[in-house]
Amino acid sequence: MIAKRITRRKIVDKLVSSLALLSVVIAIIPLAGVIIFVTSKGLSAINLEFFISLPKPPDEIGGGIGNAIQGTLILIGLASMVGIPIGVLSGIYLAEYGDNRFGSLVRFMADVLSGVPSIIMGLFVYVTVVLTTRSFSALSGGIALGIMMIPVITRTTEESIRLVPNSIREASMALGVRRWKTILFVVLSTAKSGIITGIMLSIARIAGETAPLLFTAFGSDVWATGLNQPISALPLVIYKYAISPYANWQAQAWGAAFILLIMVLVLNIGVRFVARGRYRK
Amino acid sequence: MPPPLLFGKKESKRARKFLSGDSIFKKLTLIFALFILVLFLLIFYELYSGSQLSINKFGLGFLTGVEWDPVHQVFGALPFIYGTVTSSIIALIIAVPISLGIAIYLSELAPRRFRSLLSFMVELLAAVPSVVYGLWGLFVMVPWIRDYLQPFLESTLGFLPLFQGPKFGIGMLAGGIILAIMIIPTISAVSREVMLAVPDTQREAAFALGATRWETIRVAVLKYARTGIFGAILLGLGRALGETMAVIMVIGNRPQISLSLFEPAYTMSGVIASEYIEATQEIYLSALIEIGLLLFIITLIMNVFARLLVWRMMKMFRGAKE
Structure with missing residues (x-):
């Protein structure tokens, strides 16, 4: 009787363990599927022309997504100009001066902000910037993406500054260095790799964002001419080509997806190496 | 000087x-x-x-109206609310058990040297841009659903109205599945974190009483971490409710309320993204912005609630460890 119960418990134990392992396998399948399909279908669409030339109408063979790559890089640059200063400085506030109720509130809201759907950010910038300036623009796209970078950078900056030992701050201040100079030149440079990790993660997060760009950057078929003009981006091209009925556009969508996926994966894996270096020290 | x-x-x-x-x-x-x-x-x-214009004109009827007719300027958001909520529920039904399995495996069962590699791979799932999921969903997953999953569901569970209807592949079911794939990393990463935060003394006590590994997980870990796990699920739900691109590409975008999961549907974020450009009349744009406002409020509530749960939980553990 008792022996029977023990075997039953052991069987249940084994069963649950294998179910848990099974869930990991199930979760890896779509990841593997996406990587395999995007790579195999994407590689066949890629050649030199694909990288450097402009899109062509669907009935013409060839053409590329050069302007979309250019656009994505410009948008990332603009977004960084918005997101990095705000994120890093508010992160400094939270770590150095934020042990009070106001600090907790900001910390909490930064976490909540990262859960606000990206399309809401797009709609917000559309209402405030695009409708006011009466034009879709690279600038508005950069603002929308930049806002989305803020919470990630804020929290990672705060966390990595908190890891800096107090003895370093004290050493600097004992030499007569003012607190703000200590923070800017001693604490920040010690926390550098953590902050860079956060910035890279936030760039990886926004590089593939499509929804906010629909309302702001809008997309274009030509090279970027100015920041007040609509601009193309890789995710926008993927979306436009994927839902189009033309076979050669669909093939190019896979090519663009391949480039985007490589970008995002390299950033993520790169972050892992930067972070690992930090812990080894 | x-x-x-x-x-x-x-x-x-x-x-x-x-x-x-x-x-x-x-x-x-x-x-x-x-x-x-x-x-x-x-x-x-x-x-x-x-959204003032639309709020003044339609009032609360906006939430219950089923008609969406830009030509006659009649706007009711119920089909979109239905689409968003139902696809998110499908996503949760699929994603929660899988994510909990992953979290349990990664925090309790996996051999130590594989743990960080496996967690990293699951986190990579979250890094894939949603438009890439949409592309994959449209050209790989949808045909698979059409050719295999829908015939299978119809032949086994076809007596339920849920699994009757046209077999396009595209539809509510496809939207729910793609969402599930996208929220698994969120739910599993946060639940793994709260499970790791459970003090080891809890586990040791259970083992000392002769519990098997699963019994330890059940009584010591899951019970102790349930608040945090609930928070993790809410975070995943928040993400599913607001997700736009991948769903737009596979759900069919037709504003209707149908019991059948095979039928096309439309989500709140989807209608904003695909119709704002046609919204030249002020009232049309205002109605879309009101949908955005609703979505903002819903996801805000989800996130605030979820973060509070996870925060309180982590604080409690820190207290217990000291």
Whole structure:
């Protein structure tokens, strides 16, 4: 009787363990599927022309997504100009001066902000910037993406500054260095790799964002001419080509997806190496 | 050369303190921290004032109206609310058990040297851009659903109205499945974190009483971490409710309320993204912005609630460990 119960418990134990392992396998399948399909279908669409030339109408063979790559890089640059200063400085506030109720509130809201759907950010910038300036623009796209970078950078900056030992701050201040100079030149440079990790993660997060760009950057078929003009981006091209009925556009969508996926994966894996270096020290 | 005297001698000490680098720097960082709060109020204010027109015209009927007819300027959001909620529920039904399995495996069962590699791979799932999931979903998953999953569901569970209807592949079911794939990393990463935060003394106590590994997980880990796990699920739900691109590409985008999961549907974020460009009349745009406002409020509530649960949980553990 008792022996029977023990075997039953052991069987249940084994069963649950294998179910848990099974869930990991199930979760890896779509990841593997996406990587395999995007790579195999994407590689066949890629050649030199694909990288450097402009899109062509669907009935013409060839053409590329050069302007979309250019656009994505410009948008990332603009977004960084918005997101990095705000994120890093508010992160400094939270770590150095934020042990009070106001600090907790900001910390909490930064976490909540990262859960606000990206399309809401797009709609917000559309209402405030695009409708006011009466034009879709690279600038508005950069603002929308930049806002989305803020919470990630804020929290990672705060966390990595908190890891800096107090003895370093004290050493600097004992030499007569003012607190703000200590923070800017001693604490920040010690926390550098953590902050860079956060910035890279936030760039990886926004590089593939499509929804906010629909309302702001809008997309274009030509090279970027100015920041007040609509601009193309890789995710926008993927979306436009994927839902189009033309076979050669669909093939190019896979090519663009391949480039985007490589970008995002390299950033993520790169972050892992930067972070690992930090812990080894 | 001494600095020029800006103030009289009496105020000079206070003035110097006010103008000192330290104080300026602190205020500067404070302004940027304040910006995060202002941003919230600004988003809410802009969406609220943008939707005034529609709120005044349709009132609460906006939430219950099933008609969406831009030509006659009749706007009811119920089909979109239905689409968003139902696809998210499907996503949760699929994703929660799988994510909990992953979290349990990664925090309790996996051999130590595989743990970080496996967690990293699951996190990579979250890094894939949603438009890439959409592309994959449209050309790989949808045909698979059409050719295999839908015939299978119809032949086994076809007596339920849920699994009857046209077999396009595209539809509510496809939307739910793609969402499930996208929220698995969120739910499993956060639940793994709360499970790892459970003090080892809990586990040791259970083992000492002769519990098997699963019994330990059940009584010591899951029970102890349930608040945090619930928070993790809410975070996943928040993400599913707001997700746009991948769903737009596979759900069919037809504003209707149908019991059948095979039928096309339309989500709140989907209608905003695909119709804002046609919204040339003010009332049309206003109706879309009101949908945005609703979505903002719903996801905000989800996130605030979820974060509170996870935060409280982590704080409690820190207390228990000390």
